[in-house]
Amino acid sequence: xxxxxxxxxxxxxxxxxxxxxxxxxxxxxxxxxxxxxxxxxxxxxxxxxxxxxxxxxxxxxxxxx
Amino acid sequence: xxxxxxxxxxxxxxxxxxxxxxxxxxxxxxxxxxxxxxxxxxxxxxxxxxxxxxxxxxxxxxxxxxxxxxxxxxxxxxxxxxxxxxxxxxxxxxxxxxxxxxxxxxxxxxxxxxxxxxxxxxxxxxxxxxxxxxxxxxxxxxxxxxxxxxxxxxxxxxxxxxxxxxxxxxxxxxxxxxxxxxxxxxxxxxxxxxxxxxxxxxxxxxxxxxxxxxxxxxxxxxxxxxxxxxxxxxxxxxxxxxxxxxxxxxxxxxxxxxxxxxxxxxxxxxxxxxxxxxxxxxxxxxxxxxxxxxxxxxxxxxxxxxxxxxxxxxxxxxxxxxxxxxxxxxxxxxxxxxxxxxxxxxxxxxxxxxxxxxxxxxxxxxxxxxxxxxxxxxxxxxxxxxxxxxxxxxxxxxxxxxxxxxxxxxxxxxxxxxxxxxxxxxx
Numbered sequence: 241x242x243x244x245x246x247x248x249x250x251x252x253x254x255x256x257x258x259x260x261x262x263x264x265x266x267x268x269x270x271x272x273x274x275x276x277x278x279x280x281x282x283x284x285x286x287x288x289x290x291x292x293x294x295x296x297x298x299x300x301x302x303x304x305x
Numbered sequence: 306x307x308x309x310x311x312x313x314x315x316x317x318x319x320x321x322x323x324x325x326x327x328x329x330x331x332x333x334x335x336x337x338x339x340x341x342x343x344x345x346x347x348x349x350x351x352x353x354x355x356x357x358x359x360x361x362x363x364x365x366x367x368x369x370x371x372x373x374x375x376x377x378x379x380x381x382x383x384x385x386x387x388x389x390x391x392x393x394x395x396x397x398x399x400x401x402x403x404x405x406x407x408x409x410x411x412x413x414x415x416x417x418x419x420x421x422x423x424x425x426x427x428x429x430x431x432x433x434x435x436x437x438x439x440x441x442x443x444x445x446x447x448x449x450x451x452x453x454x455x456x457x458x459x460x461x462x463x464x465x466x467x468x469x470x471x472x473x474x475x476x477x478x479x480x481x482x483x484x485x486x487x488x489x490x491x492x493x494x495x496x497x498x499x500x501x502x503x504x505x506x507x508x509x510x511x512x513x514x515x516x517x518x519x520x521x522x523x524x525x526x527x528x529x530x531x532x533x534x535x536x537x538x539x540x541x542x543x544x545x546x547x548x549x550x551x552x553x554x555x556x557x558x559x560x561x562x563x564x565x566x567x568x569x570x571x572x573x574x575x576x577x578x579x580x581x582x583x584x585x586x587x588x589x590x591x592x593x594x595x596x597x598x599x600x601x602x603x604x605x606x607x608x609x610x611x612x613x614x615x616x617x618x619x620x621x622x623x624x625x626x627x628x629x630x631x632x633x634x635x636x637x638x639x640x641x642x643x644x645x646x647x648x649x650x651x652x653x654x655x656x657x658x659x660x661x662x663x664x665x666x667x668x669x670x671x672x673x674x675x676x677x678x679x680x681x682x683x684x685x686x687x688x689x690x691x692x693x694x695x696x697x698x699x700x701x702x703x704x705x706x707x708x709x710x711x712x713x714x715x716x717x718x719x720x721x722x723x724x725x726x727x728x729x730x731x732x
Contacts (some may be wrong), residue, residue, distance in 0.1 A: 249380070251365065252659060253622055253648050254706055270657050271650075271702040293344060293629075296333075296622045297363070298383065 241285055242303045245275050249299040256291035256300060263288055273299070321637050323349040327412055327420055329402045330428030330564075331355025333363055333621060334602025336383045337628035338426050339394045345632050351394045352420065354412075356401045359451050360386070365621050367454035368478040369652050373485060374458065378451055402429075405571045407595045424635045427568070427586055427600040431561035431619060436470070439532030444539035444554045448475055449561065460554050461486055468542040468552035470529050472499035474651050476558035477512060481653040484519050491522040491550045493529060493542065500651075504658075505666045508684060508697055511677045512653070519654055524550060561619065563604045573598055576606045576615050585617040591640065592631040599635065601627035611715070616663070622648045646712050656680055656699055661709040664695025671718065674704045683708055691717040 243263065245256075252271025256264035263280055266273045280288045285302075292300045326342060328335045331353050339351050355361060361383040370376035389396050401415040405425065412420045433447035440447075444464065446457045457479070461467065467483045469476045472494035480492045496502065498509030499516065513523060528545040532555060541549045563585040565575055573595050574587040586600035590608045594600045602624040606617035626645050633641055651658045668686035675682035681700035685708060688694050693716055696708040711721040 251621075251650055252657065252702065253650070254702065254709075255622075257706065266702050268702050269700050271659060271705075293340070294625065296625050 241280055241288065242305050243275050243278050243280060243288055244301040244303060245273060246299045246301075247272050247274065249297045251297045251299075253296050255294040255296065259291045259294055260284070260287035264291060279305075321635070322347050324423035324635065325350045325421070326352070326424045326426065326635065327422035328353045328426040328428055329412065329567075330426075330430055330602070330604070331357070331361045331396060331398065332428060332430050332602065332624070333361075333383060334430070334624035334628055335426065335428035336361050337625045338428060338601060338632055339392065341629045341632035342635065343392050343394070345636050345638060347632070347636055349423070351392075353394060353396045354400045354402060354414070354420075355396065355398050357450060357452075358399045360384070360398070361396070362451055363621075364449075365650075367451060368448055368475050369482065371451070371454050372448075372458055372479065373482045378455070381451070402567050404567055405573065405598070407572045407598060410597060423597065425598045426631060426635075427573070427594065427598065427604060428602050428624075429564040429567070429604050431603045432564050433557070434560045434562050436529065436532075436557055436559065439539070439555070440557070441537075442532060442534045442539045443537055444552075445532060446554065446556050448479060448556060448558060457554075457556060461488060464554035465489060466491070466552045466554070468493060468550055468555040469558060470494075470542065470555060471558035471560070472496070472523075472525065473558060473560065474500060474503075474649075476556065477516070477653055478651060479556050479558065480516060480521050481519070484516075484521060485654070489522070490520075491524055491542070491552065492516060493524040493527055493544065493550070495526065495528045495545075497526050499523075499525070502666050503660075503664060504697055505664070505668065505670050505686070507670055507672070507677060508658075511680065512656075512658075515654060515656055515680070522550075561603070563617070565604060573600075576617070583617065585615075587615060591634040592627055593634060599631045601631050612663075618647050618663075620647050620649045644713055646709060658697065658699050659702070659705055660695060660697040661705065662686070662693070662695035662712040664697055668694060673708065673718075673722070674698070674701055685711075685718050685721070687718045691719055693718055693721060 250272045288302050292302045362381040366381045403415045404413045433449040466489040468491045469480045477499045480490045483490045499512045501509040531543045533541040541551045543549045576587045585606035586594050588594045588607045592599045603619045606615040609616045646662045664686035673685045683698035683704050686695035698705045
């Protein structure tokens with residue numbers, strides 16, 4: 241599984257950071273999110289998918305490798 | 306799969322996951338509802354009806370990247386037709402619903418066609434409010450749809466002076482984009498400051514200064530009494546003090562009203578015009594409005610058990626949260642556990658304003674991190690009992706998330722400041 245995040249589309253809501261703080265963080269100055277761990281472990285897959293579903297900008301894609 | 310022999314009979318045990326769901330409205334809320342239903346295991350038919358001809362798209366970029374031309378409209382598209390096919394969601398565009406019969410579980414389309422449902426989701430959003438005059442003139446625009454955004458964008462290819470009537474979020478964002486495109490801009494509002502009823506006086510002043518700094522002509526504290534024209538083409542906006550502001554184009558951004566006309570003949574309840582959720586569909590705390598009818602997104606006034614009133618929130622993220630919550634309710638699953646607070650954002654020039662909760666001008670205001678002068682701050686908005694009900698900030702996202710949690714916890718400002726201080730200076 242691999243996480244992709246389109247920073248151009250990110251609106252800084254921070255849902256991903258609140259849902260999966262071990263996978264995502266956001267820049268302090270503009271809130272744009274970034275991926276901490278592109279290849280989540282099997283235990284992290286659930287929260288990665290939750291972050292994808294919660295993103296209001298559809299900026300996150302969780303892809304099967 | 307057990308079949309739905311008679312979906313309306315209460316005696317037959319329904320397979321809830323096979324309900325036929327009809328969604329009226331193909332905006333972000335409607336699309337999110339279809340997603341949430343499938344994600345929660347719904348296997349039945351999902352039909353979405355949308356009145357626009359465009360494939361479903363996101364609205365926040367309309368007054369930002371799409372108007373500025375930094376995004377092509379395709380980038381705001383919410384789902385591809387392949388994605389709808391994979392999810393087995395049937396989308397009908399350029400179709401308007403005319404009425405609903407709650408008893409019969411049936412929606413009637415404007416074509417006269419009747420569509421039966423087991424569950425109906427009302428996601429018709431809002432439409433732009435108009436002035437009582439001027440909208441027939443060339444050069445006068447509103448901004449709600451992709452067509453509106455593209456019409457204003459092509460207008461600004463030839464027009465040089467834009468009058469923006471209404472300095473709310475939409476007006477302020479369009480003013481900023483038009484300045485970045487090199488246009489002369491006049492921003493007009495009867496209130497004394499931009500976005501004043503939401504952000505209050507202090508942040509409103511900061512935003513006014515920002516626009517002034519970027520060369521916007523501010524006409525605040527003024528209503529508009531007419532739009533002037535020559536041969537049907539707008540030439541200026543006359544203010545309530547009799548002065549006329551020259552303009553060859555105008556954007557009317559004076560708010561929006563819930564798109565509920567098609568429901569007026571039905572038993573779906575609407576909130577009274579003077580209620581807080583003015584004119585929206587009156588829902589319980591799960592979005593249920595009537596028997597097997599739910600409403601979500603901008604059109605829906607949900608009961609807020611904490612605030613003890615119906616609240617209609619025109620925020621992009623509320624659409625997603627409503628959609629998830631209502632999908633669980635339709636499928637008779639446990640409510641979604643995630644506690645959330647409303648969120649909005651507004652991009653103006655290089656200012657990226659973010660807000661959690663429901664700040665308003667009526668709240669007490671205190672800057673709790675950073676400072677307004679540097680436009681790097683977090684401000685707390687509190688109610689009469691010192692409880693933090695909202696926060697607005699810029700440039701300090703990690704701090705914003707901490708204050709968001711204080712809103713969720715129902716914390717008083719006094720207590721929050723004490724916790725923060727003891728975290729920063731452990732004894």
